[in-house]
Amino acid sequence: MGTVNEDLRRERDKCTFDITELTTLFDGGKDKMLERKEREELMVSKREFEQGVCEDLLSHKGKYEECMRKSIITFGHIRQMQREGKIKITDYKDVLDCLLGSGNTRDGSPLALHYMMFMPAILSLATTEQQEYWLSKAWDCKIIGSYAQTELGHGTFIRGLETIATYDATTKEFVLHSPTITSYKWWPGGIGHTANYSIVVAQLYTKGECHGIHWFMVQVRDEETHETLPGIKLGDIGPKMGLQPVNNGFLGFEHVRIPRSHMLMKHAQVLEDGTYVKSSNQKLLYAAMVFVRVLILSDMVNHLSKAVTIATRYSAVRRQTPVIKGGPELQILDYATHQHKLFINIASTYAIRIVANKQWEIYYKVNDEVANGNCTRLAELHALACCLKAVGTSDAASGVERMRRACGGQGYLQSSYLPQLGAFTAAACTYEGDNTVLLLQTARFLVKTWQQIDSSSLTPTVSYMKPASAARYLDRWENSVEGIIHGLQVVAVKKIAGCVTVMEKRVQSGMALEDAWNMTSVQLEAAAEAHCRVILVTFFFEGISEWLAKASPPLRHVLQLLLELYAVYWALEKMVDLMKYTCISGDDAEALQSRYEQLLSSLRPHAVPLVDALGIRDELLQSTLGAYDGQVYERLMQEALKSPLNEDRVNQTFHKYLKPFMKGKL
Ligand SMILES: CCCCCCCCCCCCCCCCCC(=O)SCCNC(=O)CCNC(=O)[C@H](O)C(C)(C)COP(=O)(O)OP(=O)(O)OC[C@H]1O[C@@H](n2cnc3c(N)ncnc32)[C@H](O)[C@@H]1OP(=O)(O)O
Numbered sequence: 001m002g003t004v005n006e007d008l009r010r011e012r013d014k015c016t017f018d019i020t021e022l023t024t025l026f027d028g029g030k031d032k033m034l035e036r037k038e039r040e041e042l043m044v045s046k047r048e049f050e051q052g053v054c055e056d057l058l059s060h061k062g063k064y065e066e067c068m069r070k071s072i073i074t075f076g077h078i079r080q081m082q083r084e085g086k087i088k089i090t091d092y093k094d095v096l097d098c099l100l101g102s103g104n105t106r107d108g109s110p111l112a113l114h115y116m117m118f119m120p121a122i123l124s125l126a127t128t129e130q131q132e133y134w135l136s137k138a139w140d141c142k143i144i145g146s147y148a149q150t151e152l153g154h155g156t157f158i159r160g161l162e163t164i165a166t167y168d169a170t171t172k173e174f175v176l177h178s179p180t181i182t183s184y185k186w187w188p189g190g191i192g193h194t195a196n197y198s199i200v201v202a203q204l205y206t207k208g209e210c211h212g213i214h215w216f217m218v219q220v221r222d223e224e225t226h227e228t229l230p231g232i233k234l235g236d237i238g239p240k241m242g243l244q245p246v247n248n249g250f251l252g253f254e255h256v257r258i259p260r261s262h263m264l265m266k267h268a269q270v271l272e273d274g275t276y277v278k279s280s281n282q283k284l285l286y287a288a289m290v291f292v293r294v295l296i297l298s299d300m301v302n303h304l305s306k307a308v309t310i311a312t313r314y315s316a317v318r319r320q321t322p323v324i325k326g327g328p329e330l331q332i333l334d335y336a337t338h339q340h341k342l343f344i345n346i347a348s349t350y351a352i353r354i355v356a357n358k359q360w361e362i363y364y365k366v367n368d369e370v371a372n373g374n375c376t377r378l379a380e381l382h383a384l385a386c387c388l389k390a391v392g393t394s395d396a397a398s399g400v401e402r403m404r405r406a407c408g409g410q411g412y413l414q415s416s417y418l419p420q421l422g423a424f425t426a427a428a429c430t431y432e433g434d435n436t437v438l439l440l441q442t443a444r445f446l447v448k449t450w451q452q453i454d455s456s457s458l459t460p461t462v463s464y465m466k467p468a469s470a471a472r473y474l475d476r477w478e479n480s481v482e483g484i485i486h487g488l489q490v491v492a493v494k495k496i497a498g499c500v501t502v503m504e505k506r507v508q509s510g511m512a513l514e515d516a517w518n519m520t521s522v523q524l525e526a527a528a529e530a531h532c533r534v535i536l537v538t539f540f541f542e543g544i545s546e547w548l549a550k551a552s553p554p555l556r557h558v559l560q561l562l563l564e565l566y567a568v569y570w571a572l573e574k575m576v577d578l579m580k581y582t583c584i585s586g587d588d589a590e591a592l593q594s595r596y597e598q599l600l601s602s603l604r605p606h607a608v609p610l611v612d613a614l615g616i617r618d619e620l621l622q623s624t625l626g627a628y629d630g631q632v633y634e635r636l637m638q639e640a641l642k643s644p645l646n647e648d649r650v651n652q653t654f655h656k657y658l659k660p661f662m663k664g665k666l
């Protein structure tokens with residue numbers, strides 16, 4: 001729009017640190033930042049980018065079609081980069097990072113699952129030869145894939161899936177069948193009208209015996225005509241709360257035959273004669289889910305970055321109520337309650353970015369170990385990925401909702417882009433494992449760790465449990481980031497220990513272990529969350545310390561404020577637990593509250609620069625409220641005028657219904 005809103009300009013004039021310096025750290029280095037900017041520049045400069053109608057105004061079908069057009073721009077660009085050797089399948093995480101961070105659609109993409117699940121599943125579950133065959137096709141988008149695991153009847157309990165794959169040794173084929181309505185695959189992204197292949201999860205039967213769920217490559221549509229193949233039943237599942245163009249669908253099989261080579265056999269195999277060869281570790285079969293959970297945490301950074309950018313810029317522009325009679329109305333950003341809404345979410349954005357990067361490091365390390373036959377840390381990685389996915393998506397979802405409310409009524413408009421971000425983050429709380437279920441998986445690991453604490457050495461992410469349970473550790477409280485981390489560690493350990501004690505008592509009183517677990521599961525979920533809070537604050541602390549070593553003094557100061565705000569906020573949120581389990585006093589708690597309020601004031605001048613540093617360009621932010629120039633009111637009006645309802649001065653329903661109704665004729 002051109003001129004920058006005066007209030008926003010003033011915010012930027014006051015900036016005390018080098019924004020590019022912070023963007024460089026956030027992006028993971030200068031090269032990565034430049035690559036991202038170059039990629040985004042290329043993408044938005046494409047002629048096709050601007051064309052088309054606003055997705056929000058389209059029908060369910062229209063959204064799919066428009067998003068397909070736009071997705072091809074992004075995915076075409078990714079393929080081009082890959083053909084030029086700029087990105088490699090070995091750096092698959094980076095491929096996904098570019099894809100998710102620089103996506104140009106408003107509400108997801110029908111090709112998302114191809115990259116987010118289909119290819120990761122091939123990488124995790126296919127043999128080298130299978131990868132050579134399938135990945136090259138998928139990587140070049142010669143085939144488009146989906147991932148069909150969830151069924152109408154079962155999502156969480158995957159051992160209860162009903163789709164059957166029976167091996168026929170006479171023809172060396174598997175026969176896929178959906179025996180009941182509840183066995184129909186339900187939710188696979190892209191299956192509705194986009195994918196021609198899908199990875200399908202089914203109960204494997206060979207030589208009359210069931211060996212549990214396994215993963216199969218199944219062609220569902222003709223590669224040329226895109227017609228559904230015989231025996232395959234599929235379609236779209238209809239409008240959802242969001243992510244309309246992701247093209248989630250249903251899929252069923254009527255005795256569909258696929259070659260033996262289409263079972264993904266990296267970990268378990270069926271030999272030609274039908275002999276089943278078990279995986280050295282059956283949990284490796286779940287490897288793709290771990291990868292995607294790790295990926296989802298990274299994706300939350302994109303959504304939260306957008307939400308805080310929109311809300312913070314809008315809050316600098318929006319003025320409401322003079323605090324002194326006759327004086328100017330205040331920027332809403334100046335209200336402490338407003339800072340309380342915004343700043344923790346700005347801090348969370350930085351925290352989740354750092355934690356997600358650390359999780360990737362652990363993921364790759366453990367994966368290398370597994371590739372060399374060492375599965376010692378597999379359970380730990382699973383527990384970590386589960387709780388970080390659960391707490392990360394839940395924090396992102398509540399953060400986005402808070403940003404929506406921080407924008408008042410305007411935040412409720414689709415043109416603000418906050419409702420779509422809300423739908424993205426809400427979906428992430430459910431897909432790839434419902435958050436409660438995942439926290440209970442982490443709790444299971446924590447309980448086992450606690451029960452073996454004296455007899456075995458602890459893996460790194462739970463190593464704090466031993467010192468934190470020592471009496472000496474409990475006797476001190478310190479109002480500092482390190483002190484808060486100690487306190488949160490004590491809380492986590494005490495909660496886990498408490499759950500074990502309660503369960504033991506219940507079992508001793510005659511309850512079955514499973515019932516005792518179920519009855520204690522509200523506490524178990526909370527214990528897993530407490531453990532995750534330890535991880536989040538600790539990783540953020542470690543990551544910021546690394547950034548501080550590279551940062552110039554003005555930036556260092558702001559980063560320290562951000563870290564401290566994050567730690568103090570969570571100490572205050574968890575005050576009941578801290579009071580219950582540590583020696584924190586009422587005075588300490590009051591001092592923390594007062595420090596928190598000081599931190600809000602200290603961060604106030606840095607709010608706009610901190611979101612500018614997230615580096616989201618307007619074309620990707622796609623928000624009337626969040627654009628860099630802050631011309632909020634002009635954009636809101638412009639978008640409102642595009643509403644199809646404004647095409648007619650008098651809508652036909654006036655004559656058809658309203659007028660007769662008002663005249664008492666209807
Ligand atoms: C233009 C371009 C723009 C691009 C923009 C892009 C926009 C994006 C758009 C959005 C895209 C949407 C993407 C959506 C992707 C979602 C896909 C899905 O949901 S797919 C569907 C996802 N569905 C789900 O996630 C389903 C969730 N359910 C599950 O994962 C499982 O059923 C379960 C884990 C809960 C239990 O499983 P069960 O077999 O009953 O296990 P038990 O409890 O009996 O425990 C047995 C033992 O196993 C252990 N263990 C378990 N897992 C693992 C593991 N992974 N590893 C290691 N170990 C593991 C466990 O610890 C235990 O150990 P121990 O204690 O015995 O030693």
Ligand SMILES: Cc1cc2nc3c(=O)[nH]c(=O)nc-3n(C[C@H](O)[C@H](O)[C@H](O)COP(=O)(O)OP(=O)(O)OC[C@H]3O[C@@H](n4cnc5c(N)ncnc54)[C@H](O)[C@@H]3O)c2cc1C
Pocket residue numbers: 113117147148149150151153154155156157186187188189243248427430431432433434435436437440
């Ligand atoms: C937008 C979106 C995209 C998706 N994409 C795909 C896809 O591409 N491919 C695919 O296969 N699937 C996909 N899914 C499905 C998704 O993975 C499942 O919805 C998810 O795993 C939850 O399973 P469910 O829906 O069966 O819920 P349920 O398991 O029925 O859960 C319902 C409720 O019961 C609770 N519950 C269930 N079991 C337990 C338990 N043991 N202990 C305590 N509480 C429990 C849960 O916490 C939850 O609150 C997608 C879902 C969404 C929303």
